[in-house]
Amino acid sequence: MHSIRYTMRFATLLCLLFLSGCATYSANHPVSDPWENYNRAIYKFNDALDRYAVKPAAKGYRFITPQFVETGVHNFFSNIDDITVTINDLLQGKFAQAAQDAWRFLLNTTVGIGGLFDVATPLGLPKHNEDFGQTLGKWGVAEGPYFMLPFLGPSTLRSAGGSIVDRATDPKTYVTPEWARYSLIGGDLLDTRVQLLESSGLLDSAFDPYTFLRNAYVINRRQLAYDNVFPETTDAPSDADDPLDTLDDSDPLDALDALDSEADELDALDALDALDDAPAAPAADELDELDALDLLDLEQAND
Template sequence: MRLYLSLAKFLLITLLLGSSGCATYSASQAVHDPWEGYNRAMFKFNDKLDRYAMKPIAKGYKFVTPDIVEKGISNFFSNIDDVTVTVNDILQGKFLQAAQDSTRFLLNTTLGLGGFFDIATPLGLEKHREDFGQTLGKWGVAEGPYIVWPFLGPATVRSSGGRVTDWFADPLTYVSPDWAKYSLVGGEFVDIRAQLLEASNLLDTVFDPYTFMRDAYVLNRRKLAYDDRFPADAGEDATDELDLLDGDRPAQDELDQLDLPGAQPDALDELDELDEFDRLELDTQPAAPPPDELDMLDMLEELEQSEGATATQ
């Protein structure tokens, strides 16, 4: 089931974000983590399990599986996930996207021989990411505290409830007999974990892996649940920051209205020339977020599409 893979998919995001050299986000203060003691202990448990069990298994799988077969297996599981995605499209009122995702599933299941070949992506039907945790966010359900589950990894209270619902929407739930079902679940996990082998060593370079993964996870979930926008209760500053990180630069009229008494005119002119505000220098508090966050969000945008790109990787 896809819910078992949240830790693996998230690990890819956080590890590759780590290559930008930053271990925390300025938005971390908005993360509600009242159970940090428990969460840190469970994080260590999951990390040990991965290092001494999951990673060796994934290495063996990668070694014995030809690339073309591995790609087909990834396509197969991604195709099954499109069923859950389509259900959540409908629940969120994204009916056009639901039509696209259902068409994608039908094409890949039939012409793609059960999903082993991705026929839909070259035709313009891109992979989407939707789950019931995102649906609950669209419905206005509060995010809730951050929590780390054994085996399943990072979550919030809201996304935890979403995982349970997604279980029932996942076709693999209804595979019979049980040995076949659990074999598919295990195979899906190993397949995705194998894709992380080259990236997983990056986590060792992070000063505080727990804080890094927590903040990256929550930021990514907010972007997904609110269609790349922070929820209102995250504060206007956080919303403005995410807009900047996404590359939405303010209009010049808005810049002219900023109350920056100590800012140099040359620095404001430079805003129109620099894509990422990397060299913006103001005498007062800068309006743009630190450059490291810009680099991290650029990489996050690419990683959000990676789940649907397994067929073309």
């Protein structure tokens, strides 16, 4: 019954996603937030719930729990999550990473005593973060509008659709009796909030916490979906089409410099023309004859 309900919910959301069109976004692409008024109201509700209930519970849990126990609980839930991670590795075509995550789960479940100890990371098998929302992004499904979920926090249409599939691949969903299942789910949520205690100050100090949380969430989800390698959305202008180069080519000062150079060349040509028009200087033989005549005139004057 649970699986049928999850399948129908996912099918509905998936149809909405494909109807919204396929698109890829860069990290700084504007966030679609058409339901901002509703989202802000839900954010205020979630913030009050967190401020007066969830956050104090997380602080109390950290205060009374020894560090090694807190680490073991976190490792336990992280190990369960590796099943979903491995499935989405395969769906995204990351076969080498899928093999690593499968080995990681096997080692931590056996040698690590049910995942309480992370023995895989020191052996070169690091933790990865993959979910079906990221898989949909890899497949080219649009992220859809941003919206706040009551109790659960920020999401997008794509991430919400992916979370339904993730629940279907989460072993906690199939634990019986119900009190044990909901205890595990609640413990996982509490552990997640404990891990976020250090970052609470950033949100509290933001000028507009709603906008800060929205942008931080969407950018992080885009980075995870595209593994920080974003498809190009616009073509960068080539150097040949650079408008600054065009301005440089048509710079009026450069034109004046060119005119000055042409004027200098014309002046030089005029000077050469003037030299050509000037009377030629007397030859050396003619100068000698004139000197001889001057000497004869002097001798006659002396006689």
